[in-house]
Amino acid sequence: MPSSKGWREGALTSIYDIASKSVVTVNPYDSLALVRELMIKHSIGRVVVVDGGRPVGIITKKDVVRFLAADDSDRSLIEIPASEVMSVGLITVKPDVDVKDASKLMLKRGVSSLLVVGEGGGLMGIATKTDVCRYYGEMCRGLFKVRDFMSRDVIYVKPLHSMFRIMNLMVKHNISRVVVVDEEFRPIGIVTSTDLTFYMSSLKPVKHAAFESLPSSIIMTAEDVMTKNPLTIGEDEDLSEASRVMVDRRISGLPVTGVDGRLTGIVTKTDIVKATASIK
CATH class of the missing domain: 3.10.580.10 (CBS-domain)
Known part of the structure; x- marks a missing residue:
């Protein structure tokens, strides 16, 4: 170590x-x-x-x-x-x-x-x-690479997955962000719990006849809510660079990509805390 x-x-x-x-x-x-x-x-x-x-x-x-x-x-x-x-x-x-x-x-x-x-x-x-x-x-520059602490089991969705699917994933896995990928498994967006906060009031059932005829287009999907073109980082980058980007850009996680641009993991502030805790 x-x-x-x-x-x-x-x-x-x-x-x-x-x-x-x-x-x-x-x-x-x-x-x-x-x-x-x-x-x-x-x-x-x-x-x-x-x-x-x-x-x-x-x-x-x-x-x-x-x-x-x-x-x-x-x-x-x-x-x-x-x-x-x-x-x-x-x-x-x-x-x-x-x-x-x-x-x-x-x-x-x-x-x-x-x-x-x-x-x-x-x-x-x-x-x-x-x-x-x-x-x-x-x-702590030079101590670890991103790949040393990133999570490889990334929770992801496709652009047309519903907001309800995203929320269920966040609750089930106790996470605060979900990566949105295209058909080639490249990250094209990210949805965070903060993004969903704006829509929380719409999740409560409203018992009124006027709402029975609402068009299906009101159902929000990942592509409606996500932050598009998310910042990413390579798994061979220094972990301190990932930490710096998260602090500077006021974000809590970065999708990690391989040389082909495909999603290979995610690194979060919690991973940085884990790295700090492991230093001898």
């Missing part, structure tokens, strides 16, 4: 060093409307809920979608408190934990972020998979 020997001098080691110090927070009684506004304003996927300076919960985009899909009340977002939507099983670390051990904790607990807290439990920062990827891209 490659070691960290050869990293440029002064490489960061503690999770606090790579964590974001300016954490976007709300109070438990703040509204979901404010949470949404902050996510959009700061282009972030999670907001920490604090009470008296201490973290008591976290709200991710998935939490919001899950809550709204199940909520049968007539309340607007401004009437829903953050405390109803937040997840309370917080995973925290001390600031002196190193990046490798923090990466192992992310993988073990199946989370995308860790809250960095001080001795008194006060919030000091938040470290996400993106922060680990940024660290790997800057500090």
